[in-house]
Every structure is written in structure tokens, then in C-alpha cells.
Amino acid sequence: MGAQFTVSGDWGKTERFLKRIGSGDIYKGLDSLAQQGVEALRKSTPIDSGISAQSWGYKIKRDRTGITIAWTNSSNENGFPIVVMLQYGHATGTGGYVQGEDFINPAIKPIFDRISDEVWKVVTTDG
Numbered sequence: 001m002g003a004q005f006t007v008s009g010d011w012g013k014t015e016r017f018l019k020r021i022g023s024g025d026i027y028k029g030l031d032s033l034a035q036q037g038v039e040a041l042r043k044s045t046p047i048d049s050g051i052s053a054q055s056w057g058y059k060i061k062r063d064r065t066g067i068t069i070a071w072t073n074s075s076n077e078n079g080f081p082i083v084v085m086l087q088y089g090h091a092t093g094t095g096g097y098v099q100g101e102d103f104i105n106p107a108i109k110p111i112f113d114r115i116s117d118e119v120w121k122v123v124t125t126d127g
Contacts, residue, residue, distance in 0.1 A: 017123070027067050029118055034058040034069045037111040041071060044107035045083065051075050052082045069115075071108070 038056045045053035055075035061068045073083045089100030 027062070027119075028122070030060060030067065030069065030115065033111060033115050033118065034060060034071070036114070037069070037071055037108055040107040040111055041073075041104065044103045046086055046101060046103060052086065055083075 035058070038058055041056045042053045045056070047053055052073060052075040055073045057072045057074065059070045059072060061070070073081055075082045077085070083104070085098075085100075087100050087102065087104050089098055091097055
């Protein structure tokens, strides 16, 4: 004799969850969080002239696989992003080297944590 099992209940919670995901509710508030990332990056950018610190922005891209937040910085020298030089270091014109300073990761990590917390709340809230 084969195995027998009984299922009771309905798919209401699952259907509500899938509707929230499909409607984009999971992504509400990302614009505000992305802007918070810009502010955090501005505050942490080493300042010489202040141009690099004021050149932060962001782009949010949504496609069928999800959403991507890209923080951008438009300040460059000869086509090379200054914040990359500040983050990772760079050679000087006289043969020296300027050590980089990790200022991006510590600034943006709390924003990643907030994004994760906000998305998790939406996913786990029955509503």
C-alpha cells in the first residue's frame, strides 16, 4: 500500500507574499536608503578640495532579476575616478606612491544593513 497524506489550509499567505513581491512593495524605500548612502559617502570622503565628496550620486536599476543600487562619483582626473585613487592608492607623478584609505566600505556597510533589514521586514510581514 502506498503512502497517504492529507493537506489542509490554504495558500492565502503565499499568495499575499507573491503579490507584494510582484508589485514591488519589497523595494519601497530604496530611494531614501540610496540617498542615505550618498550622504554617508559624502561625509566619509577624504576632503582636499571637497569636489569628490560633493560628486556622489546613485542610480537604481530594476530588471526582471531584481534591483541594483549603484553609487556613483563623477569626480575624476584625466578620466580616472578620484575616489578610486583615494580608496586604493595611486602613484604620483614624481615616482612616489600615496597609500589608499578604505573609506567607502565602512561608510556604506550600515546602509547595506538597513537595506537588508527593510527588505527582510517586508518579506516576513504578513500583510
